[in-house]
Amino acid sequence: MQKSPSTLSQYPKSAVNTLPSQQRGLVFSSILLIIVIVGMVLLALYLVKLDRTITNKFEGKRWDIPAKVYSQPLELYQDAKVNDSTIKTWLELLNYRSNKFHERTGTFYKSGNDYIIHTRGFTYSASDVDKEQVIKMTIVDNKIKSIQSTQQNASGIIRLEPVSIGGIYPDNNEDRLVVSLEDVPQPLIDALIATEDRGFYEHKGVSVRGIGRAVLNNFTGGARQGGSTITQQLIKNFYLNSDRTIKRKANEAIMAVLLELHYSKDQILQAYLNEIYLGQNGNRSINGFGLASEFYFDQPLSELRIDQQALLVGMAKGPSVYNPRRHPEAAKTRRNIVLNNMLTIGTLSQKDYDTAIAKPLSVIDKPADGKSRFPDFLDIVKRELNDVYYSDDLKNEGLIIISTLDPITQMAADKSVSSKLNELRRTSSKTKELQGALVSANPETGELVAVVGSGSEFTGFNRAVDAKRQVGSLLKPVIYMTALESGRYNLASSIDDSPITVNLSDGTDWTPKNYDGRDHGQVSFTTAIAQSYNQSAVRLGMEFGIDTFTKQLRRLGVEEKIPNYPSVLLGSVNLSPMDMLGVYQVFATGGFRTPIHSIRTVIDDKGRILQRTGLNTQRSIPPETNYLTNYALQQVVKTGTARRIESLGSDLNLAGKTGTTNDYRDAWFAGYSGNYVSVVWVGRDDNKPIGLSGGTGALPVWVDYMSRLKLTPVSMPKPEGIEWLWLENNSGKLSNERCPDARYLPVMSAYLPQETSSCATDLYQQDRAREQMQWQSQQDDINQQRRREGLDIPNNEVIDEQNSNDDMNESIGKVFKRAIDLFKSQ
Structure with a gap:
């Protein structure tokens, strides 16, 4: 007897596998869709996180800016007691340069007694700003005989800007001098664009052409170079680190695009100019072109020549490699590359290019090492500030402190003590x-x-x-x-x-x-x-x-x-x-x-x-x-x-x-x-x-x-309650100027001496006796004349000798009171 075939054997083999396969595909698709959705959500959340990171820092407090401490300014006005030495020293402390044409700020020219000074200006507060101006003054006999300015001045006082005496630095050891874009010379911006990112004003944060060029050169053995835009460089310095990883580079590119979506090119460029690392000063970093200008040339950015600006731009690629003090030849070569870039894109003429590459580096030999010129005074300023402000505010908030320091007087003190x-x-x-x-x-x-x-x-x-x-x-x-x-x-x-x-x-x-x-x-x-x-x-x-x-x-x-x-x-x-x-x-x-x-x-x-x-x-x-x-x-x-x-x-x-x-x-x-x-x-x-x-x-x-100073006399006004009298020295009694121990001294009116010296008493008696004798002699002459003329002599003109002596003795005790009253009436 044959076995009956199973139920399953009654269906085709293909039909048996159809349902499970469809189910598996649907599950796989669903899972894949979920993964994509989750990935997109996570990516969106990540982008939101990056976006917030960008905006929070860029719109908030971008940098820890050190407090800067300055001296008092030098006030110049008609008849002010100022000599050539003071003006010369002050200009040296401000690093003003002699220039016959004085067309730039920070320059001066002296001819005989005349000075022409092109000031830099200074902001003392939002409502107290000294604009740059040209001053012409004449100094004669250590005094300002005449002074004129290109800026109107109702007060008649012109201020030479204060001298920097030091700073109070943040704990991260970053130092910078923040500059606004309008204060940055256009040639420096041109040099930066020509060298670092020629498509800066066209791209949206990332340059596809630049990345392709960099990849091609790196794979073909050409000059090794990066494809980072200025925006990407800012992201790297401002938000990230220098790790060479795919994740960091990806973040850099994404954040660069996001930054460009939020902010203008000018805002991004200004941030870059203040953020870029350009060297090291001891344990503090030199950040931004504003401070780098002071560090390498001891001049504000606005006063640099084109070749000096090009040197700073060239250093952005590698401040250590192109350090002009340690590697002058490499620095000069790099500077000339920057100048050539400017020539290539047409922002520098051939004539100016030839002039610029012929210039020496002109870097100062020894920069300020971050220590104050006047550390003792700065220390007292810090102590006074610490009584009022929190330490972090002093280090990070970019405060400007105008101190009471007089640099000329301080230098005199330093020299004398030493x-x-x-x-x-x-x-x-x-x-x-x-x-x-x-x-x-x-x-x-x-x-x-x-x-x-x-x-x-x-x-x-x-x-x-x-x-x-x-x-x-x-x-x-x-x-x-x-x-x-x-x-x-x-x-x-x-x-x-x-x-x-x-x-x-x-x-x-x-x-x-x-x-x-x-x-x-x-x-x-x-x-x-x-x-x-x-x-x-x-x-x-x-x-x-x-x-x-x-x-x-x-x-x-x-x-x-x-x-x-x-x-x-x-x-x-x-x-x-x-x-x-x-x-x-x-x-x-x-x-x-x-x-x-x-x-x-x-x-x-x-x-x-x-x-x-x-x-x-x-x-x-x-x-x-x-x-x-x-x-x-x-x-x-x-x-x-x-x-x-x-x-x-x-x-x-x-x-x-x-x-x-x-x-x-x-x-x-x-x-x-x-x-x-x-x-x-x-x-x-x-x-x-x-x-x-x-x-x-x-x-x-x-x-x-x-x-060493210009001193004025001690001239204390006499208070109302003071009288000047002759006193006997070493007794304090009232005296007479003819007495040997008499001194003319100030005395409190409320505590006038009540006793007189024996010398003064004797002199008074002698004077009174002499006066009586003179008066008696005059009366005798008058009486004799009356007798000759047959006139009567009035009874009140006959002198009683005894009464006269008694009156004189009685008045001696009152004489000095009358003298004092006379002083008061005068």
């Missing part, structure tokens, strides 16, 4: 390790103009502010000021300079000695301060108390903690030169305190003023008290420990005080003219004795420094 310290270091073994500090300010405004606080290499230790040393006799004027303010003493009073012993709280005794080892007994007030006697200062200080002394220092702006022991009266308190500058600034201004500061204005990258330092002036000392204190400090110069200052000119009426500490460890001098208040400290960092006093150590530096 030369005089070198002289002093050769005097003995104790002075070999000698160091010094100098601070100087405008007393009226409180503007710091010069600082020397470190050696030849700035290490971060700025002695001007960090060296807290005992100040010695610099604080004695505070003691004498207190005595004068009390009314118990005047400038002619007697002070006891005999030995004194003070009982201390710990049961021990303190017996100060004078530096000359002698006791001087009763001395006059001005002699005690002029000769800086210790014993008299301690006696006077203890009379009013340590607490009073401390309160006076607070009034003068001293914020450091003052120890509560008697030796502080002789300066055994640690203060810095900047602290003492603040004290003497008050003395120099008639008793007004204006905090010492180093910043005028802070401007953000949009030109908005964030900070403007105004005059924050307040009265610290009554004008009468300060007037007398100033007179006493002038006596230190005229007759005391600072007599050598008179060599600067007796008509300047300079004032100041020497300071010397125990064992001659520190030497100080603080003093002022009408326009400068300056403090000098000399000593050793290890606090060992130097064998120099204030007069032999610090004073020579101070005198040398001030001799």
